[in-house]
Amino acid sequence: MSEEKKTGADLVVDSLNNHGVDLVFGIPGAKIDRLFEKLDHPAEGSKAPKLIVTRHEQNAVFMAQAFSRITGKTGVVAVTSGPGVGNLASGLMTATAENDPVLAIGGQVQRKDLYRLTHQSTPSATLFAPITNYSVEIQDPNNISEIISNAFAAANGPKPGAAFVSLPQDVDEAEVTIDALPAVKPATFGAAATDDIAWLAEQVKTAELPVLLVGARGSDDATTDALHALLEQTTLPVVETYQGAGVISRELEEQTFFGRIGFFRNQVGDRLLAQSDLVITVGYDAIEYEPRNWNKNANLRIAAIDTQAVQIDNHFTPERQLVGTLADTLSALKEQIKGYELPAKSQDTLAALKADLRAAAEPTYTPAQPDLNHPLSIIKSLQAHMTDEMTLSSDIGSHYLWLGRHFKSYVPRHFLISNGMQTLGVGLPWAMAAAMVRPNAKSVSVSGDGGFFFSGMELATAVQLKLNTVHIVWQDNYHYDMVKFQEEVKYGGESAGVKFSDIDIVKFAESAGAKGLRVDTPDQLDAVLDEAFATEGPVVVEIPVDYSHNYELMSQLIDDAE
Secondary structure, three states: OOOOOOEHHHHHHHHHHHOOOOEEEEEOOHHHHHHHHHHHOOOOOOOOOEEEEOOOHHHHHHHHHHHHHHHOOOEEEEEOOOHHHHOOHHHHHHHHHOOOOEEEEEEEOOHHHOOOOOOOOOOHHHHHHHHOOEEEEOOOHHHHHHHHHHHHHHHOOOOOOEEEEEEEHHHHHOEOOOOOOOOOOOOOOOOOOHHHHHHHHHHHHHOOOEEEEEOHHHOOHHHHHHHHHHHHHOOOOEEEEHHHOOOOOHHHHHHHEEEEEOOOOOOHHHHHHHHOOEEEEEOOOHHHOOHHHHOOOOOOOEEEEEOOOOOOEOOEOOOEEEEOOHHHHHHHHHHHOOOOOOOHHHHHHHHHHHHHHHHHOOOOOOOOOOOOEOHHHHHHHHHHHOOOOOEEEEOOOHHHHHHHHHOOOOOOOOEEEOOOOOOOOOHHHHHHHHHHHOOOOOEEEEEEOOOHHHHHHHHHHHHHOOOOEEEEEEEOOOEOHHHHHHHHHHOOOOOOOOEOOOOOHHHHHHHOOOEEEEOOOHHHHHHHHHHHHHOOOOEEEEEEEOOOOHHHHHOOOOOOOO
């Protein structure tokens, strides 16, 4: 019997195997069905990544993005042509904005039909070029592996993000005559320039109040370990962006953690940065929180430690850029600032700010109605039910502001938040991916009643996969509240386009096969969460929330004089 011929789909699967891909998320279709056949039914003696079929392509990208952020590996998604590819846009845009390496493989019509008005013919590679690090269409079946290899490299570059590969149907099905390329070890950079590190060390030693601002690219394991080693030796205050959440451990919290910044310019972290005479950014990306917010007067001295040159901004002009591997740069800096101590006056300033940070986490009003829950009360109960091993994934909405400011996380990339694109609908899909790769710990997500229904159909997928998830819906009488309260401030109490139809969240959860719970009165909150966290499999908890004081989130901005 002759040996079975190898197709383009085989070469794709072999390339994914060679790059250590564990999971592929997606939805099949006629233009890419051979690849799905190879993924779902690998030939005897061969292997393929596990296929996770979702209800919507956008959610498939979200799951791949969360997989990437949690594991540090490349998340992979595969979809069919036309609208299947089109539905990737929000997810790939989010992955690129938020430094998550994702490879998307999109089906395409046969090459002969690319420029005809043919069913599902779409200029896919052109479509994704502006929102990915790499976007290419394969024209020769024997080039499949080299293009996929370059896509992996681009997705994992100095600024990680999405890569897109368009796979025409006839390329997917064509016979190939070569083997898949092995994975190429990524280039390493080492620490930043020696002279720049020595310069920064001298600036720290002469500063009155140096502050570290840690962002998304500074939250990987290696960088976090190096940061901890530096802070255990030399006490410096740290402010996190939302995506930098968790870089400060419990042991370092009291002396070094001074809150997060990420939306309105009125947090303790904003005030600390405004008083600093040396801000050292570590893996900070301007898209997380624009420099015009934390450096409103453009008067702060800044040094940037990063993996690539920063984007120069009227409010972000570093005196030096220390470009290299973040962990190595921090380790080298650690050795050169040994013995530095914050002046007594600065320690007094930090003590006062720490007291303000604690006070901000306490409720300051009684909810407007007796059946509503104060946002901080929900966070307090949630915090009490979660361990450091659990993952919290936040969707976008008013709850995102409360969680970003007040939910404490002590392990990097265990509090997932969309702080670049602020994409609605990420919460549940991210939690599902976390449950897949961290199966020994409950995976928790939070959304509003608007964001939940952007991806709520995946609840049935979570049931099918028997995932241990708790999804909490902050229910505010069915409004897009994050838009609503800002419109009310802007337009004298009026809002527009923010009310949507009611859906019974508990019944919806039950219809998908999940357990549905509701907190009818605030005194039930802890007991209901007890039940939710004790339940195996997917659970949805509806919690009516009082957002009547949300306007205070954007009040008392730090003025020009401070």
